[in-house]
Amino acid sequence: MHIDKFEEAMMNCRFCFMCRHLSTIGQVRGTEVDTPRIRAAMLYGLRTGTNSFDDSDFVEALYRQELSACCVHHCVNHYDENGLALAARADVVEAGKAPEKVQKLAKKYGKSAFTAKGKGDLAYFLDATTAADKDVVASVKRLFAAAKATPVIIEGGSIGKALKVLGYLPEAKAAAEAFAAFLAEKGVKTLVVSNPAAFDALTRDYPAFGVKLPCKVLCLSSYLLQAKVAFKKPAGEVYYLADDFMRNYDGCECPEKLLKALKATNLPFGTNDEESYCCGEGAVVFDELNPALVKELAAYVAERADHPKTDRIVVLSAYTKKVLKKYGKLDVVTMDELAAACL
């Protein structure tokens, strides 16, 4: 089973309580089942027969995990309880026990038809979530203009992240191979992305699948820093909400560096920077999978804002912006928008 590769996490988390305060879903639902401890104990129970994927509630709980990886980041041993959950989902799918809504989403994200607009070896991947936010798209355009670059814009579907998160590993790998082939065909040498989930897929998932990209991958923050784009207006006071992927999944520190370049005064959000302020970004399609929970997660974040109506909150992903604005009624911009406003 896939979970066997995460033996260390399973055997240790099953009796450990130390990251309970960061189990975001457990926190908003007030439950035990939504904690690393009980999830791991249930997965261990597959071996002894106390638990089984025939129990649809157990499977449901596995798909309720928000995959923020806050617990992994916090853990002194960094046991990969997030990887364990992903592996468990893959086992669920292989066992043919994926819930119907998961199957539907997998079908949706299994389709992709990439398109490329423009010429050259510099490309920008505009994922569907970012593409749906016109303000972010406009900001990205302004930023590339300021960097005097006209990247090829690649759009048109899923690069495998959603499939991986849903537990469809062979399909996710196939999507990764298709995307890599497309990039090679278009002669892309540098690929820039805004979406941290896409960045994570390209830099961590692809190597794990054994898929080689023909290009280097940069997050937009790092691209702007390398291009030495001049920012004239200081960003002022902001609350930057650390990103699931960039903070907890060992992404990169470029966002923080860019904030400095933007002369932003980064105020501490909420009660503590150890706290989880995630809204399901790590689970990529969480708003489609568990909309009611996303609402609660956003409300949890909003409750912790100093001045919910006026505080300027900066996030990395268009996903987080969308849900925090919609459900948390907060004043949220993405880093791209903040940077564009400083030009």
Add this chain to the structure above:
Amino acid sequence: MKIKEDSYMYEMIRTELTDVVGNENVDTKFADKFGHSIDYYWIPEMWHDRGRPCPKPDFVVHPKTTAEVARIMKIANQYKIPVVPWGGGSGSQGGALPIYNGIVLDMKRMNRIVKIDKQALTVTAQTGIITKHLEWGCNKAGLSTMHLPASIACSTIGGFLAHRGTGVLSTKYGKIEDMVMSLEVVTPTGEIIRTLPVPRHASGPDLTMLFLGSEGTLGVITEVTLKVHPQPESRQFRAYIFKDFHTAMQAGQTLMRSRLQPCAMRLYDETETKTHVSKVFGIDLDKGAYLVFGFDGRKDIVDLQMKHAREIMEGEFKGKDLGSKGGEWWWENKYKFFYPGYMFHVPQAFGTLDTVADFSHIENVYWAMKKVVNTEFPDARFIGHFSHWYDWGCMLYARFIFPGDKVPPNAEEAAALYNAVWDKAIRAAIREGGVINEHHGVGLKLGRYMKDLYGKAMPVLEGIKQKLDPNGIMNPGKMGLAGC
């Protein structure tokens, strides 16, 4: 009592419960019930490890308000269904386990900070709040509860009240019972009561103290007002290595008798210093016993206290000074001791023989327990440290540990071995003047010693229970009280 899930009565009761808290807050699914079948008690952990099912609740109910708790208690009374309050499930004594099924009342949705009073320096909170979140909320206001237990990340404040728990700064700020101003409690029959608003009074016996440590057997604590403190201007630590544990113990006692006021003190015996403290700090403390202490408050006063404490340590007792850095190691790593890799875990068999005694008895308690474990259970290791120090004595956090391959694979045999260690070690401690226990509570694990411990006072406790809980539905079978 077990309500058959396929009976209409199950559905009748579920309907009544959902009427109180809503459908989404009554869990009847297997996975949710499973989540409330194992706490931090070794026996259910081992039972699960061996693939054996643990008792599960019939319903897991998540109230949001005190009024909801009261209504749930009335329903439970009507049908005589056991109710077990559940906080974070981090208790090590099996206190929150639904051994007779029934309703588990998971308190974690009752997680609001109701008020921070900056004039009286108090915080009022619902008791289902995770202690770390409570602390963070106070920190945001520039204050601290000063209640910093190792399980701060997973336990609710209600769990600490129910177990008379404690944190690392207990020597100055006290245990939880020293921090409480007043409580709101839902009695087993569903009445909402409040104890007097201040802890110092002469208006009869103190009802607050009746409920503290009652482990969910006398009611559900729904709200608490705690003292809070300004963050100290300075907090300094210092550590020493003494040639042996006895010398370190004398040094620690002398410091306490001097009536200097450390905020924390901890002394590890030679074995634990070598095997455990070294590992957590990542340095080699090969010989001797490690003792750490700290002071906090105004800087000039902290400096002065530290100066006098150093004289005690370095004078007569010739402690080897590890400096403030040696003390900071402990403060910075104080929670690391409890993460996997540093803490013991199944398949090992381990237990914390938590005992408290005055300074005249505590060393004898240590030696007596050590002797029992070493001679009668040669497969087990014994280590100990002294965690919480008072003017008159201290707490011994002794542990026995069997390596996994020395624990019988058969669950019943493993449980029998485990219980035998407790029986012998605890009785040895009681013989030497020790009290079980200081902050972990009684629960299921130690209930069988309550009659020994209380003697003729046990019927008094049983009488109180009978009066408050005539149907015997509140956490039955715990704390040595009747099952159902």
